[in-house]
Amino acid sequence: MSDAATLEPVGKREKTKAANRQAILDAARAVFAQLGYEAATVRDIIRGTDLASGTFYNYFKSKEEVYEALADDGARRFRPILRLSRENARSFEDYLHSAFVAYFQFILADNSAEGRPIDERRPHVLRMDTPEMVAVYQEVRQSLEEAIARGDAPHVDADYLACACIGMAQEVGGEMLRRNPRDVDAAARFVTGLLLNGLPGAAKKS
Amino acid sequence: MSDAATLEPVGKREKTKAANRQAILDAARAVFAQLGYEAATVRDIIRGTDLASGTFYNYFKSKEEVYEALADDGARRFRPILRLSRENARSFEDYLHSAFVAYFQFILADNSAEGRPIDERRPHVLRMDTPEMVAVYQEVRQSLEEAIARGDAPHVDADYLACACIGMAQEVGGEMLRRNPRDVDAAARFVTGLLLNGLPGAAKKS
DNA sequence: GCACAAAAGTGACGTTTCGTCAATTTTCAA
DNA sequence: TTGAAAATTGACGAAACGTCACTTTTGTGC
Numbered sequence: 001m002s003d004a005a006t007l008e009p010v011g012k013r014e015k016t017k018a019a020n021r022q023a024i025l026d027a028a029r030a031v032f033a034q035l036g037y038e039a040a041t042v043r044d045i046i047r048g049t050d051l052a053s054g055t056f057y058n059y060f061k062s063k064e065e066v067y068e069a070l071a072d073d074g075a076r077r078f079r080p081i082l083r084l085s086r087e088n089a090r091s092f093e094d095y096l097h098s099a100f101v102a103y104f105q106f107i108l109a110d111n112s113a114e115g116r117p118i119d120e121r122r123p124h125v126l127r128m129d130t131p132e133m134v135a136v137y138q139e140v141r142q143s144l145e146e147a148i149a150r151g152d153a154p155h156v157d158a159d160y161l162a163c164a165c166i167g168m169a170q171e172v173g174g175e176m177l178r179r180n181p182r183d184v185d186a187a188a189r190f191v192t193g194l195l196l197n198g199l200p201g202a203a204k205k206s
Numbered sequence: 207m208s209d210a211a212t213l214e215p216v217g218k219r220e221k222t223k224a225a226n227r228q229a230i231l232d233a234a235r236a237v238f239a240q241l242g243y244e245a246a247t248v249r250d251i252i253r254g255t256d257l258a259s260g261t262f263y264n265y266f267k268s269k270e271e272v273y274e275a276l277a278d279d280g281a282r283r284f285r286p287i288l289r290l291s292r293e294n295a296r297s298f299e300d301y302l303h304s305a306f307v308a309y310f311q312f313i314l315a316d317n318s319a320e321g322r323p324i325d326e327r328r329p330h331v332l333r334m335d336t337p338e339m340v341a342v343y344q345e346v347r348q349s350l351e352e353a354i355a356r357g358d359a360p361h362v363d364a365d366y367l368a369c370a371c372i373g374m375a376q377e378v379g380g381e382m383l384r385r386n387p388r389d390v391d392a393a394a395r396f397v398t399g400l401l402l403n404g405l406p407g408a409a410k411k412s
Numbered sequence: 413g414c415a416c417a418a419a420a421g422t423g424a425c426g427t428t429t430c431g432t433c434a435a436t437t438t439t440c441a442a
Numbered sequence: 443t444t445g446a447a448a449a450t451t452g453a454c455g456a457a458a459c460g461t462c463a464c465t466t467t468t469g470t471g472c
Binding site for chain 2 (some may be wrong): 038064152153154156157158160161163164166167168169170171172174175187189191194195196197198199200201202203
């Protein structure tokens with residue numbers, strides 16, 4: 001019981017460093033939710049921790065960089081979920097559907113926290129340019145490319161297709177959050193149907 | 207020749223007021239393009255005009271409000287173009303295609319100005335919540351609803367569909383701008399095909 | 413344990429930007 | 443022409459910024 005484990009933060013240095021960074025991120029999440037992104041200041045964030053103002057700049061250059069780190073965090077948590085969808089899928093349709101379900105559930109969970117309306121919290125949009133965000137994009141594109149190569153999907157422009165999927169996920173996901181009740185599965189079925197068969201595939205069954 | 211015309215700015219008051227507002231917007235456009243949105247300050251903007259700093263606040267509450275006004279402007283210019291697409295369309299497919307072409311050409315024109323990379327200019331995303339932006343959304347949704355009612359399109363959830371169209375237009379449009387050459391028509395064909403027939407409809411003709 | 417060097421934390425400080433406001437100039441209409 | 447309303451001006455105090463000399467904490471070699 002003494003040798004294994006201790007895989008990451010060993011020394012006290014690294015442990016507090018990781019803890020401080022996380023404390024700042026947590027505080028930032030709370031502050032953004034409460035004041036909105038634009039109104040929040042670096043001081044507001046640091047006040048939510050027991051650190052001094054100067055310490056903030058040991059970890060991040062600015063409020064923007066904190067936001068990117070949060071986005072990155074989200075993407076990093078989402079990626080393995082997405083991968084699972086791919087591995088467990090029995091068909092291409094199944095993959096698409098479960099991937100969208102995963103994404104919609106993800107944003108649903110991320111937005112169940114209290115605070116002001118979702119839209120005011122963020123600098124308006126999950127930017128597509130942080131490293132982890134790009135990784136998610138690549139993951140999606142690669143899945144699509146493989147499906148095409150395997151013959152599960154027609155020969156389409158994989159980059160455009162990935163963009164289309166992400167764009168739809170974002171906008172339809174946002175609309176889903178605005179609705180009541182929030183029906184993740186219905187939204188996922190809509191998008192999946194639209195992708196596979198176009199408008200006829202998205203038609204309501206009535 | 208003396209009665210008609212003079213529909214909008216008559217008195218000198220209103221004329222300079224409109225001119226000042228426009229001067230601020232123009233300066234803001236330039237400053238955002240040059241410094242990026244985040245780095246730009248209210249002072250940077252006002253320095254681009256011959257007005258004093260205090261005057262800025264007679265017209266806008268903040269940098270954010272200026273950005274919204276710019277987005278609003280864009281939407282206001284885009285709306286009639288969109289309407290034309292609808293009126294001149296001979297079929298639903300034709301409508302979709304020309305609407306996407308219109309949008310892609312629009313963002314292409316908006317981004318041919320010099321400056322730093324597109325992504326750094328804006329607070330990341332054409333927000334969907336300014337009044338004119340909402341109007342564009344409504345315009346799209348209404349077109350789709352009419353097409354459905356007319357029987358040109360199947361019975362689908364018009365709100366989700368409008369969101370999907372807008373999301374795809376944004377992301378695919380962004381990707382189109384990143385490419386070289388920038389082929390507006392190809393992008394529009396991709397999206398239209400995807401909407402009408404799903405993946406098979408988006409397939410490359412090869 | 414002790415001592416010393418490297419790393420990290422602290423908060424006061426000068427700087428920059430903010431938003432306001434009393435004073436001034438411009439416009440309009442009587 | 444004149445006076446009141448509207449708009450502009452720039453200086454000012456408040457607020458946030460980012461830095462840096464100094465202190466505290468941690469790791470290492472003796």
